[in-house]
Amino acid sequence: MTGCAFEKDLSLALHEGRWPAACDPALQAHVAACASCSDLALVTTTLQRARAAASQAPALPPPGVLWWRAQVRRRNTAAERMSRPIVFTEVVALAATLVALALASYRFFDWIDWTSLSGRFVAANFDITAAVATMPTWMLPTLAIAAVVFFAAAGFAVYSLAHNE
């Protein structure tokens, strides 16, 4: 099913360019009679001619361009590999910040007397300045610090997400 005993000799002759002129007449006679070997001779000579023709056809890019592209790709790959731990650290830091903020907010909300705070606004007829004037001295800086921490953390989170994308 997979060829005959002369296949090796014929194959060698074909690849060395000896077929058919420089070949033994006995081999030529065999190829004329053997279906498998005549297939081999026909296919190999056709493909060798096609290779010779196709190899002259294209205008190829200069090797320098490919060399440069490969260098750029290697550099990018190396940079990406190096920045991977940094990105990981950023994500962990962001997650830790958010958890800390959530815990602090929970504590802070528990600690503030919201009834008292809203009662002050109602008593001052929703006048913020008057309500603030009645607050204990510690409450306003605490609220201000909480707002600053919240907006800073939110800003950092947005920046980190945008930067990673």
Added chain:
Amino acid sequence: MDDEAFAAFYQRTARPLWAYLARVSGNATLADDFLQESFVRFLSAATRPDGEVACRHYLFAIATNLMRDHWRRAPVAAIDDLPPAALPSTDGPDAAAIGDATLLSSAFARMKPRERQLLWLAHAEGHTHREIAKITGLASPSIRIMLFRARRKLARLLRQRVTREDA
């Protein structure tokens, strides 16, 4: 490999590689793209085999994988399942760009990419079955049978065309 060694290697291998890509894909433009990508991947590889012959096989293997990936992205999963009509033809306008418009173009158009690949590597490039196995990732024993069938099919198609043209 420094840039001078690469330039010399490129001069020796680029045209045969392009011919392989163009004949198997049946598309000169695709062959241009695959050629460039093959060399860039070859140069970007962390490790490359030693020696000219091994590098050449490695390069052909990269090109073969690129073609396989390209066909896999098509709606049909395996390239061997694709009907020849669904594949880029070597009988179209690209035939001139590939280098000839002979009987081979129309015969190749009726063959599967895998058959074209095996035939080209074995008979145009002169690779052994073991080398073809390395390049294509197929098992060496199955290559012998697949190649025998592909060769018989191509010979039949070539003879049919000749007979038809003579008639």
